[in-house]
Amino acid sequence: MTLESLETPCLLLDRAAMESNARRFLDIAKRHGVTLRPHLKTAKSIEVARRVTDTEAGAPITVSTLAEAEYFAGAGFKDILYAVGLAPNKLPRAVRIMLEYGTGLKLVTDNATLAEAAAAYAEGEGVDLEFLIEIDCGDRRAGLPPDSEELLTVAQVLGTCPRIGLRGVMTHAGQSYGTRDPEEIARITEEERTAVVRAAERLRAAGHAVDTVSLGSTPTVAFAKDLSGVTEVRSGVHVFFDLDQLGRGVCRPEDLALSVLASVIGHNRAAGTVLIDAGGLALSKDLSASTFLPDAGYGYVCDADGKRLEGLSVVGVSQEHGRIAVPDPAWYDRLPVGSLLRVLPNHACFTAAAYPAYQVLEDGEPKAVWTRVNGW
Amino acid sequence: MTLESLETPCLLLDRAAMESNARRFLDIAKRHGVTLRPHLKTAKSIEVARRVTDTEAGAPITVSTLAEAEYFAGAGFKDILYAVGLAPNKLPRAVRIMLEYGTGLKLVTDNATLAEAAAAYAEGEGVDLEFLIEIDCGDRRAGLPPDSEELLTVAQVLGTCPRIGLRGVMTHAGQSYGTRDPEEIARITEEERTAVVRAAERLRAAGHAVDTVSLGSTPTVAFAKDLSGVTEVRSGVHVFFDLDQLGRGVCRPEDLALSVLASVIGHNRAAGTVLIDAGGLALSKDLSASTFLPDAGYGYVCDADGKRLEGLSVVGVSQEHGRIAVPDPAWYDRLPVGSLLRVLPNHACFTAAAYPAYQVLEDGEPKAVWTRVNGW
Structure with missing residues (x-):
């Protein structure tokens, strides 16, 4: 050919460049002692996923749609974070994916309304769900402020439902896309880390077990200096990169x-x-x-x-x-x-x-x- | 449901609104005594196509990709204009679509290089092709100026190949998207009409049979006053409309x-x-x-x-x-x-x-x- x-x-994909990019970010994660949970919203491909994760099908991954969750679950991926705040109408399909493929699918929310709907659904259907609570670290898109009262309210709704496992917290520093200065990006990584770790500490203080403290965008992971208290990082576009990332010096x-x-x-x-x-x-x-x-x-x-x-x-x-x-x-x-x-x-x-x-x-x-x- | x-x-589609929009544009074409060849690059749907054309599968349609051509040919559409300048690497698939479905697929070019490649391919493979020459009526995207020497050169290359039928000329007044004034749009329709009719006349004067004189964008068709010399109009977004068209008053x-x-x-x-x-x-x-x-x-x-x-x-x-x-x-x-x-x-x-x-x-x-x- x-x-x-x-x-x-x-659409052309240079395999060697992709594999080199993936290794670079796996190394970054390793250096910080955290797990890389690559965001496959960029690649959306099983063949790519197998080459950019650490341990192939056993590896943790992130997705942005239930279509991705279903596709990767069907290929044997067992630890999937669906990192967009859940809409109630997606509960039946999310559960179907978990049951059909035996997949651990982690869901995300930042509000008590969804938490209550999920609790009612889980109880009513007799199924188990896992959730992370989304934190706003300054991106002003989704998530709760780490010091908000609502954080404890949502945790309480999720935590008191015996069918729901509250696994932890996640955040995304979209504000890292506002600068190309590595020092400024590193400062935003610290903002991201501080927010999500603070939220985890408040949940622990309120009696919740928090085993996942997740953050990430490609720039903040690339320029991270200290990831103390963080358990995993999510970045996605790093597997391919693009002119946007080139312009930012990533x-x-x-x-x-x-x-x-x-x-x-x-x-x-x-x-x-x-x-x-x-x-x-x-x-x-x-x-x-x-x-x-x-x-x-x-x-x-x-x-x-x-x-x-x-x-x-x-x-x-x-x-x-x-x-x-x-x-x-x-x-x-x-x-x-x-x-x-x-x-x-x-x-x-x-x-x-x-x-x-x-x-x-x-x-x-x-x-x-x-x-x-x-x-x- | x-x-x-x-x-x-x-994606929601309001069927009644779509059918009303389609009728409006079929009526415009009828009033001007021209054929509406709807551009299905917007809808890309057989079920929509059957409802926005005059005579269902027999009706002339326009497409923007060979994927569309293949899909509509497979559904029985027999008169398809692929309205994007042909790349040489698409010739084999275009021919396959024509032969497999018995579809009259009209191709477009504006240059002698492609015309020569198409002639060589048609002769080499023993297949027949039909072409329209694209005219630039002021859009400055694709097409030859109607008074250019190249117009006659391209026509000669196509016209002297016994395997190629030169059917006529087509143009698209993309510049109509620069204004929301109906009178100014009508003036651009006249610019579009004048250019494509002038090109047709020059080809006829040079001895070419020209049976298709095609123009269209949704705004220029909507506000057309006189379409003398034109045989068909192409508009696509009129079947659905959108905020862009609303803002333009279409x-x-x-x-x-x-x-x-x-x-x-x-x-x-x-x-x-x-x-x-x-x-x-x-x-x-x-x-x-x-x-x-x-x-x-x-x-x-x-x-x-x-x-x-x-x-x-x-x-x-x-x-x-x-x-x-x-x-x-x-x-x-x-x-x-x-x-x-x-x-x-x-x-x-x-x-x-x-x-x-x-x-x-x-x-x-x-x-x-x-x-x-x-x-x-």
Whole structure:
């Protein structure tokens, strides 16, 4: 198989880069004496999961949808954290996944309403559930403040239901995406650690057994200095990295494992653009990389071998068209219609979500196809 | 079935609104004496296609991927325009679709390189191909200027290959998305019409038979005054509409046929937000509506019955979380955890692309599931 045998657009995954990234983060976790529970919301692939966890199917993983939970449970993963606050209508399916596959599925909430609904459901159905309570460490997305009264209320609702095991606390420092300064990110890791450890201590003081103290985002794990009191870290995009992470200094250009293979389908000389068959669906409309890489557009452009074509990026997209601005007309000869190009994604999680599978490259040649699970 | 029986997030389609939108555009085409060749890049669904075309499976349709072409060909659609400039690596699959299903698949290009590759392929494989030449009417995306020398060159390459039928010309006035003034949009329709008709006349003068003169975007079709010389119009998002089209005045609020059903999963009182389980993947990261509806965010919020909750929109998303800013704390009581909400998408084509199927509503109740085709 060669790249020329693939139909475009498709999603390329450089296996060596991915494995190197995974090792780096497993080493970070090891150095801090914590467990890495990789967030598979980025990869959503069994074949990737087996290569980025420590102990294959026995390894702890994190997911963002019940579709992922079901897919990984079906592949034998036994310790899965569904890290998005549970909606009541997902309880039946969550229980079905646990029972059908014998999977330990940990659920998350930050409120007494859901805790009460879960307790009633568990009692009514005669099933056991495990929960972590989500803590807001400054991200201001989900979670309870570590010093809030509600934290103890939620713990009490969960803790007094004999069918529910309150396992601990988790948090996510999304605010780490506001800076590219390693020292500032390390300070945010400390903010994240302090918040979740404080919440764990309050729960322990109130008589709850807390065995899981979980935090993580790729930047805060990458630059962590001290993880005392933490039992596990979650990061996901580290397995592939992307331009967003590159712009933040969390990875090097050679760590970028994911790219979209596209074909040149036209030249618009009046507009000064080369047109490719990868548009807003193939690349995603995520523009996060532009915060720190203002020229990234919808992605930097590389040749078919993955070498950056300096100065070229996808400057505009419609549904199935991508427009690459070219600084001079010589590019029309360098990139004739039919040329293969690779586009480096801004945000791997969003770009990958459009594809059912990865074309896995070894030494630049497609050697395998690894499937993904999408949707909910 | 009730909405409460659905797992969130999922994609709701109001059948009556869709059918009314489809009738409106079929009537527009009829009034102008042209064929409506709906662009199914928005709906990507056989069940939708059968309800928005004139004559069901015999009806002409437009698609944006070969995956769509294959899916609709398999359902019996015989006249399909693949309206994105062809890449050479797609020729084998395009031919396979034509031969396997006996489908008339019209291909598009704007350059001699692809035309020569297609001619060589058609001769080499002993297969027949049909082409339209793409014209740039001012969109500056794809296509040749109608007065360009290249237009005649491409036509000559296609026209002299006995295996290729040059059927005509097509264009798309993407520039219509730059304004919300109906008179200005009508002026752009005239720009679109003039360009594609001029190209057709030049081809005819050069001895080519031109039976297809095709234009279209939803706004330019909606506000067209004169379509003389045009044989068909292509619009796609008109079957569902979205906030982007609403902001442009192309539809009314009651025409919005698509919404995302989501659950409230938490309240972040410190941040002043209600959290839902529909984030950037469920809603898409498309922000196009904000051009003319600056408060749209990632979508306006409605109650479960589809009634707008004035003042509420999704102000931020991460992968699986959506944040709704609430103007006062009374909303926490109005929207307890577990409440169902609907979010109106910014851009229907992008939001729908995350889902494998529509939950089809009749009188507000889910009555059917219609599948979609995604990917390439």
